[in-house]
Amino acid sequence: NIFFLSSDLAAxxxxxxxxxxRGNQITPSYDPSIDLAVTCLYMFKYDxxxxxxxxxxxKEKAIFLLMGHCTYGMKxxxxxxxxxxxxxxxxxxxxxxxxxKASSHIQGGAKRVVVSAPSPDAxxxxxxxxxxxxxxxxxxxxxxxxxxxxxxxxxxxxxxxNFGIEEALMVSAGMVKTVDGPLSPKNIIPASTGAxxxxxxxxxxxxxxxxxxxxxxxxxxxxxxxxxDTHSSIFDAGAGISLNDNFVKLISWYDNEFGYSHRVADLLxxxxxxx
Numbered sequence: 001n002i003f004f005l006s007s008d009l010a011a012x013x014x015x016x017x018x019x020x021x022r023g024n025q026i027t028p029s030y031d032p033s034i035d036l037a038v039t040c041l042y043m044f045k046y047d048x049x050x051x052x053x054x055x056x057x058x059k060e061k062a063i064f065l066l067m068g069h070c071t072y073g074m075k076x077x078x079x080x081x082x083x084x085x086x087x088x089x090x091x092x093x094x095x096x097x098x099x100x101k102a103s104s105h106i107q108g109g110a111k112r113v114v115v116s117a118p119s120p121d122a123x124x125x126x127x128x129x130x131x132x133x134x135x136x137x138x139x140x141x142x143x144x145x146x147x148x149x150x151x152x153x154x155x156x157x158x159x160x161x162n163f164g165i166e167e168a169l170m171v172s173a174g175m176v177k178t179v180d181g182p183l184s185p186k187n188i189i190p191a192s193t194g195a196x197x198x199x200x201x202x203x204x205x206x207x208x209x210x211x212x213x214x215x216x217x218x219x220x221x222x223x224x225x226x227x228x229d230t231h232s233s234i235f236d237a238g239a240g241i242s243l244n245d246n247f248v249k250l251i252s253w254y255d256n257e258f259g260y261s262h263r264v265a266d267l268l269x270x271x272x273x274x275x
Contacts, residue, residue: 075104082109088268092116102141112140112271116264119143126153127266128232136274144267147260148172151233155252166246226253230262 076096081089089110096102099122102113115122124143125131127150134142145153152170159165226234232254239251254260 076102077104077107079105079108081105084109087111088271089113090116090264090268097143098122099141106140113142114264114267114271115141115143116260117143118146118149124149125267126150126232127263127270129153129157131267131270134271134274136271142267142271144260144264147254147256150260150263151252151254151256154233155235155250159250221253223253226255228258229253229255230259232259232263 076091086109089105089112091097091102091105091113094117096104097115097117097119099119102115102119102122105113118124119141122141122143123134123139124145125134126145144150156165156168221236234253236251236253240249242248
């Protein structure tokens with residue numbers, strides 16, 4: 001078992017926690033913005049997208065009892081990770097992304113930190129693509145990149161390794177956020193993504209041009225068919241088109257929360273295996 005803590009119970013933090021619980025890992029968590037005793041338990045147990053958590057009640061109580069021992073605060077250095085016995089901290093607030101900021105968790109007693117978002121300067125890893133580059137002797141703060149990077153990088157790696165990529169253009173389509181406006185569901189809205197830059201970091205051979213694919217489908221599918229799918233990237237063999245031998249369009253699906261949270265857990269396990 002790996003003893004780790006999540007620094008936030010937003011979507012990715014909750015799902016990493018759920019996944020860890022299924023592996024019999026008692027995992028405290030911490031969120032500086034919400035009431036631990038009531039809100040955390042409710043948010044952990046009930047999820048409108050991914051359904052209820054059906055784990056044992058005793059385990060849930062143990063988890064949130066431990067959570068209750070964590071203190072509130074907006075400064076990671078003041079969180080008593082060491083007192084809780086944490087080895088790894090999953091930094092999932094989306095705030096402390098740089099090595100300098102994420103290192104505050106180390107000051108609190110944690111041994112290593114995995115940032116569940118792209119980092120401007122921390123080593124970035126995508127499972128199935130470049131995790132073999134992880135060096136425990138020099139890396140205490142690492143990034144699991146973004147959910148979109150975890151979908152794109154395996155696909156790009158397979159294509160580049162087998163055929164070579166000269167140029168590439170990526171389009172990511174996602175659900176509409178309420179804050180984007182009341183009429184946004186009627187429009188296609190541009191949004192930014194750092195996946196292309198992150199892929200170049202995880203696969204240096206793709207830098208300027210533009211990992212194993214976990215699953216492939218050949219049926220007519222829609223986005224809701226992949227809710228709760230743990231794969232990083234699901235290649236849709238029936239959706240792509242080829243203009244010529246060198247110009248193709250490829251489609252790959254992913255549950256941006258569920259699949260990604262499993263890769264965070266996989267990275268933790270991989271790091272633990274290298275200790």
